[in-house]
Amino acid sequence: MRILIFSSYHDAWNSVRPEAEMFIEIAKLGHDVTVMTQGDSEYLPRFKENGIKVIDCYPSKKICWKAIQTLRTELAKYHYDIVYAMNSRTIPNAAFACIGFKHTKLVTYRGTVGGLYRHDPTAYLTHLHPRVNGVVCVAEAVANDVKSRVWKNKQNVVTIYKGHDIAWYQAQPINLSSLGLPDDAFCVICIANARLSKGVHILLDSTKQLADLGNLHLLLVGRDMQTEQNLLLAKYSGMQERIHFLGYRKDVPELLAASAVQIQPSISGEGLPKTIIEAMAMGIPSVATTTGGGKELLVDGESGFIVPVQDPTAIAEKIRLLYQSPELRQLMGQRAQQRMINDFSCQESAKQHLDFFQRLLGSVDLSS
Template identity: 35%
Template sequence: MSDKSEKRALPAILCLTDACDRPESELFIGLKNVGFDVDVMCNPKGRNYQRLVEEGLVAQPMALKNRFDKEGTAAIKAQLNSKSYDVIHAYNPRALACALRASKGTDIKVVAYRGIIGNISFLNPESWITFLHPRVSKIVCVADAIKDYLAGLRLLWLHIPHEKLTRIYKGHDLGWYQAAPVDLGQFGVPEGAFVVCSTGRNNPRKGYDFLIDAISKLPEGVEAHLVLVGDAIDNQDLKAQVSQSAHPERIHFTGFRTDAPAIAAASDVFVLPSTEREGLPRAVIEAMAYGVAPIVTNVGGMPELVEDKSSGLVVPPKNSAALSSAIELLYRDRALLEKLGQAARERIANDFHTSQTVRETGDLYKSLTRKN
């Protein structure tokens, strides 16, 4: 069979997402480039929307309000009626719920994406209109930890069949991370300081209270500065904790930033002290891509991403003493710091590359439709 006829035989895919990030956008483009017929319905306010338009991938703009969005469901149904699709791939619960209703009565395969642990239960009615719906053919988990969590859900005889679950890492490319490191002096960080960076939302499960405590526990001779990137600046409890710390002048809040990866690139260490429910955190991947040594907690998919003592350090969650010891170790051993940073960068390049995501996602579509 010729290459052209092989490409025509590949399944047609309708991808439903919101304001898709760079890895998601490049996955869609990569699938198109290897011959898949891919259309995308997504939020026109997303920063990658125009790139998808230029690649001819956007079927129509769509911003779903909730899981019961009638207008959005009608738009999906109209798109399904306009063309013969083999697979719908829904990248969030809203898209999944609306896609299942829009495709009712068809034999289209429905693929779901899951990027985080938790919030799915056989006792939760909303789970039955999304991930537990019997018409969901596959759930793509972004980490083995998420796959294991879903496989472990039980209620009497109810469970998710093993064959419905698959793990595909979200891929990246070092070429995406070329921004110049940010000047941290604008946040009050002294020139030449040893900098620990952390990026994330203002959420208790991010564990910032443990990280601030860890910085306070550092011995007097270890002068490390902490830069907290994101809306944690609005958390008054954290600010009060900082004010009571041993060296409040060494802890800096940046607020929300669009250049968070470049801030991480200017740092010596990146820490994500999450206490629960992490998937495969983009902030950690971005820091690793810049060659910044990561310290993460043994939560969710993070130990799959950061191999302890090989491409970073992994510590127990909710343990500020262990976090402090890890930071001190890298402060005192700059050779180890450099070694872990380089290994972290190589790990993203070799084991989390976007080409691998394209290949594995394409294989999944072909296995569901028996088209190759």
């Protein structure tokens, strides 16, 4: 199969690695893979050393004539079976570029729940564009949402989890004294850019039920955490001095490695939460809400806990249970890590993508 990937690899190495390594795995299986992306992306040398052709092209906007022409030139020169567009900027350009190339299947990637509506004209530039042949979703929750929006071929909206290697996520725990914390601190961590949908205010509301746990510390990592509402909730929590607004950090893996429990309190809009994946790989149990794909990652009561959205009491109860039972924490962490090894490998992700691509190529679709 000849496959062209249209994506961005400008983000942090850890952020782009699951996607990039899955395409490298496809190349290792003998398929002809081309990546169209920014020419200064740090991942380019690794692509090239694995035999992947790289084209220096990335759209400057959602409709970028230069990007469309570059892709059309490539499609005219070589027969590509699949064009796989990975984000909201590459998808519209790929959709228009693929018009007229009826033997090439266009696949798009969807990573979040919500925001895709039939009444929204911009949706027809992305996943609802008539040229799109299939949609790969990061979680079942995302796939169900997309299926409710597309007009036809719902069978071509599928869930394929990104693959991971637990070796990517191993880090030395940060020295707690560098944060002004005692060595025996029981750290509960929440990593998010604090939009309202991330539910950080719900987590903070739960802390007033945990104030009696004298060495419990809450680490809040990410941009925009110190909103007026969050600061007020911390002030009246009964443990204000043990709630730490750390802001944006480059040492997130080290902070996570030093933590006993990871919390994902989102109330809407989640795809497959990266923080849960990282915690699982490190053997750290998570408490996550029912929104999005978190409930697909964790086996409730075995490798973590799933709680209702907007339920601070439920969050507090699970944190307290994990605080009081080191044996349970260790067992859940081990099970979470083993689940990551068994069910979320790059090899499995590559295989499922290839199976889906082959199915699309074997189907008749007049929309091309």
